Amino acid sequence: MNNNEQLLNYINGQWKRSNASSTVPVHNPASNAVIATVALSPAAEVDEAVRLAQAAFPAWRSTPVVERVQPLFRLKMLLEENLDALARIITNECGKTYAESVGEMRRGIENVETACGMPSLIQGYNNEDIASGIDEHMFRQPLGVVAAITPFNFPGMIPFWFLPYAVATGNCFILKPSEKVPMTSQKIFELLEKAGFPAGVLQLVNGGAETVNALLDHPGVRAISFVGSTPVAKYVYQRATANGKRAQCQGGAKNPVVVMPDADMETTTRIMADSAFGCAGQRCLAASVAITVGGAKNSFTEAMADVASSRTVGYGLDKGVQMGPVITAQSKTRIEGLIGAGEAEGAHVLVDGRQKKVAGYEEGNWVFPTILDGVNPNGEIARTEIFGPVLSLMHAANVEEAIAIVNNRAYGNMACIFTRDGSVARKFRYEADAGNVGINIGVAAPMAFFPFSGWNESFFGDLHAQSRHGVEFYTQTKVVVERWPLEWSRQF
Ligand code: NAD
DSSP states (O other): OOOOOBOOEEETTEEEOOOOSOEEEEEOTTTOOEEEEEEOOOHHHHHHHHHHHHHHHHHHHTSOHHHHTHHHHHHHHHHHHTHHHHHHHHHHHHOOOHHHHHHHHHHHHHHHHHHTTHHHHTOOEEEEEEETTEEEEEEEEEOSEEEEEOOSSOTTTGGGGTHHHHHHTTOEEEEEOOTTSOHHHHHHHHHHHHHTOOTTSEEEOOOSHHHHHHHHHOTTEEEEEEESOHHHHHHHHHHHHHTTOEEEEEOOOOEEEEEOTTSOHHHHHHHHHHHHHGGGGOSTTOEEEEEEETTHHHHHHHHHHHHHHHOOBSOTTSTTOOBOOOSOHHHHHHHHHHHHHHHHTTOEEEEOOSSOOOTTOTTSOOOOOEEEESOOTTSSTTTSOOOSSEEEEEEESSHHHHHHHHHSSSEESEEEEEOSOHHHHHHHHHHOOOSEEEESOSSOOOOTTSOBOOEETTEESSSOBSHHHHHHHTEEEEEEEEEOOHHHHTTO
């Protein structure tokens, strides 16, 4: 696992070593061993990638859509054949378990499959005789060069929220992956190369903030897709739109889940354990706050304490491991600090995952499942995205009070409820101030053919990732009104 090899950019169909003056190491979070080095590509390299993508655009845009999707069909097969290799890379650089890495890739592949339907998805609409002998049509045309900037927590899935839709609609696409997990993209681009996309249609530029700024400022980039923390999402949205670009920027989250007294406690606890502690709590759809209603308090608290303390934590490629490390040593310190801050605000640390080690991986970034009981709904910890395996418990007297807690926050990525009562579920679905809602579901992740609908501080923009939203985001509509009087042709 010890390797200092510098990862490459992929520009115009060629693998290129960046001339960046700065590089950063990539670590395996389970051991902190350095497993690669990644360049922080400078603005000049972004400029080269954009110009070569612009040069590739006219031919790609005029390639019939039925041909543009052919490399995506090949890509789907290549991703299936390389699922194991991809999952191992994800686990090694991101920390999640092998099963979670496979699950992540499945959701990525689903987007490739969905975009293969682009011949239908990109269709416009029309009316004959909007006035006598005059017809009106709407066509969708690609924008040109578009770029995506992605976070550390789903290196195999999130690039595919954007890439397949962007290229199938006829755009050229630049990916700037997270510098914490750049190895997965390296492998994905090897497969994209084999899938047979023309040179310049897909570019990979590694880097950090300077690289992002160069994309946001480049006049040749028409649209920016971003996923990451809220402060950076907001910044990227403002800078991209100030530069006249389209932008869709998904931010952070603090997801509440309501547990009603009639919920099936066995199922609820099992699902909640996966939602709160799966991927070490580093999912933007992780349950982060559980609000028990009425009599649910005691049984749920007890059951969750049991599952939290019995979860097997370790290196994600080892057998039987149910939860991996958090991404960096800094994350571990930050998460442990926030657990302490919750305690200082009056919460009781019911299960304490701080200061733990895994035998054989003593240097890893370990935070074990943690439960903070009695968190103040109006305190700081109730509002702060912890992004680690920490579940906060709150209590409400009835569903109205629970929904008020759900809606009293800045984020709006996901809200869930566990109940057997349809009318309570319907009320929750109707009133919850969140774009993704789960009913007896712990991670309400939209399938590829639905938009990933974060709201409020979890999203800046209007068209979301995936599905028809992706098609609309990456195309501009052209409306044509036409008149072809019969008497004109009689002249010839
Ligand atoms: P991050 O915001 O630190 O980084 C995301 C990307 O932005 C990376 O590519 C990074 O290089 C770049 N970046 C970081 N700082 C920058 C700056 N100052 N200027 C320009 N670019 C910058 O996020 P992360 O830690 O990689 O990911 C975790 C966050 O992502 C969490 O907040 C999580 O909730 C969020 N997330 C949201 C969704 C969603 O769908 N809403 C999905 C996954 C993750």
